Amino acid sequence: MSSGLARIALASYRLAGITLYPLSSPYLAYRAMKGKEDSSRRLERLGYASLARPRGPLVWVHAASVGETMAVMPLIRELRRREIHILLTTGTMTSAALVQARLGDEVMHQYVPLDVKFPIKRFIAYWKPDACITAESEIWPTTVVELARRRIPQIRVNARISDRSFTRWSNHNNIAETLFEKLALVVAQSDLDAERFRDLGAWPVIVSGNLKTDTDPPPCDEVTLARYRKEIGARKTWAAISTFDGEEKAASAVHRALKPKNGQLTIIVPRHPDRADEVEEMLKGEGLNVARRSRNDEITAAVDVFLGDTIGEMGLYLRLTEIAFVGKSLTNEGGQNPLEPAMLGSAVLTGPNIQNFRDSYHHLVRKGGARVVKDIEMLAKAVHYLMINDLARRKMVDAGHEAMEEMRGALGKTVKALEPYINPLTVSARLQPKTVAAAVR
Structure with missing residues (x-):
């Protein structure tokens, strides 16, 4: 596929999302009825914030589900130690419950908005993240493009790519390159994952190991x-x-x-x-x-x-x-x-x-x-x-x-790789007055 056709394919994906957007509310209501969405927080999936955006540097961390959420918890705590605000999005009710139980007020939690132009633009305009750190194997085209337009660094940590996903992206290599080249940094789990990300157009790519090795064992009563x-x-x-x-x-x-x-x-x-x-x-x-x-x-x-x-x-x-x-x-x-x-x-x-x-x-x-x-x-x-x-x-x-x-050791390698992005935010955070901005509706 040529680069021109790749741009057409991405534009068609974007247009399909815009066309189907009026069905988003009924779709989310149906999922809520099936117990797959939090009915009281459905608007978050459309990009409407339910919390106030604090003053100062803010990093948007996205973890799709429970496994990814567990993996990034040590990294989140390291960022919070540096006084950087964390907006953590997840996609499932299970992961939301885990965030509340394990992190509580350490982070602001929202459900991730649908990968559609209007919810994503609304979400980014409100939260104004200084960087986006994603712990997930999926690539969401509209989100990637909208963040890139605003020159918000997109960093993938604990990154892996399955055999099936790599084959699928390789079959559409121009689309892959158009998206993967927009990533500011990829911190991969293994040498094989790193090689695959480079093949698909990501750069720079480093290897850290698996962040899950640096997590605490799951607790119990x-x-x-x-x-x-x-x-x-x-x-x-x-x-x-x-x-x-x-x-x-x-x-x-x-x-x-x-x-x-x-x-x-x-x-x-x-x-x-x-x-x-x-x-x-x-x-x-x-x-x-x-x-x-x-x-x-x-x-x-x-x-x-x-x-x-x-x-x-x-x-x-x-x-x-x-x-x-x-x-x-x-x-x-x-x-x-x-x-x-x-x-x-x-x-x-x-x-x-x-x-x-x-x-x-x-x-x-x-x-x-x-x-x-x-x-x-x-x-x-x-x-x-x-x-x-x-x-x-x-x-x-x-x-x-x-x-x-x-x-063990993936956390230290990941933090070191992130330093060019988080060190300036740490300095800025420590210079900020400790007040909270009012919510913008």
Whole structure:
């Protein structure tokens, strides 16, 4: 595709957004009815602010969902230490709840506006960010173009690009170059990610490692943890976390195969808790007794599966086991983050489809902290082996900790790369009077 056709394609995307804009409100209302939007804050998605813009330097940080939000928290705290105001946008209600629970008043949270001309222009005109830092693999064309028009630096941190996304962008290389060249800086997770961003037109690109290695382990309520540990008692446990459709059935098959040998408790944590009803129905259909966290069910000796169907409690579920299978890797593709179970002392198991977390798994597998299983039978054998072999399990747990220590340091490298952009803002922030501007409507 020529550069002229690329400009036409981007103009057509922009025009389509403008044409469909009158349908935005009904669309958001429908999503709110389905529980996918916060009905009280729908206007934020149209670029209308619900908070006052403070005086002084402000950095817009965008993290699409929970994983990205967790990754940028240490960076946000570093920026706040420098007295720079942070506007944090996310795209899901789950991530918004996480921001409130973990960051509270440290940041101003808004839902990210739709990638349409009018909401984006309204959003940028009101907040006037001095820089935009994005922790996401997606590129939103209208947002990129509008920020570039105002010469607001766009920086991508913890950046990665999946095999599928790279192939898609490579097939439209002129469009990719038109957009990626507008990024002021890319801080990539790995050498492969960096090479891909450069191939698509981004410059400069540096490698930092994964910011998630520098995050704190997910917390949990100690009273709740003590209660469940008491209820579980001496039973062996294993967990299947961040599971997608088909993987809960695989976990059920593993449980039924191992129950006569081990009498274990299986913990299943679906990636999307709104699937819990269908997961429970499937498990009961397999003849299993289920306790659900959302119902505050007791884990009695008769319970086969503890279904973790709540948001923000992964720290609880992982502290109840030392064996964790990480989903979206056996019956789905891409994988999910293995770093949290490694941090919290679990031997990590995964299916073979881990393209999105290739670098993290490479380190864990190389050190011996993770193992790849190709099918349900192999998963069952691995879980059984780790349950009955304390020494092997502890060696994997210790190896996971060692791998995590080796991977740390991404935060320092990221902050160093950002210094040309944030140091002037730090000076300006410290010269600002500590007052807040009135909201502009």
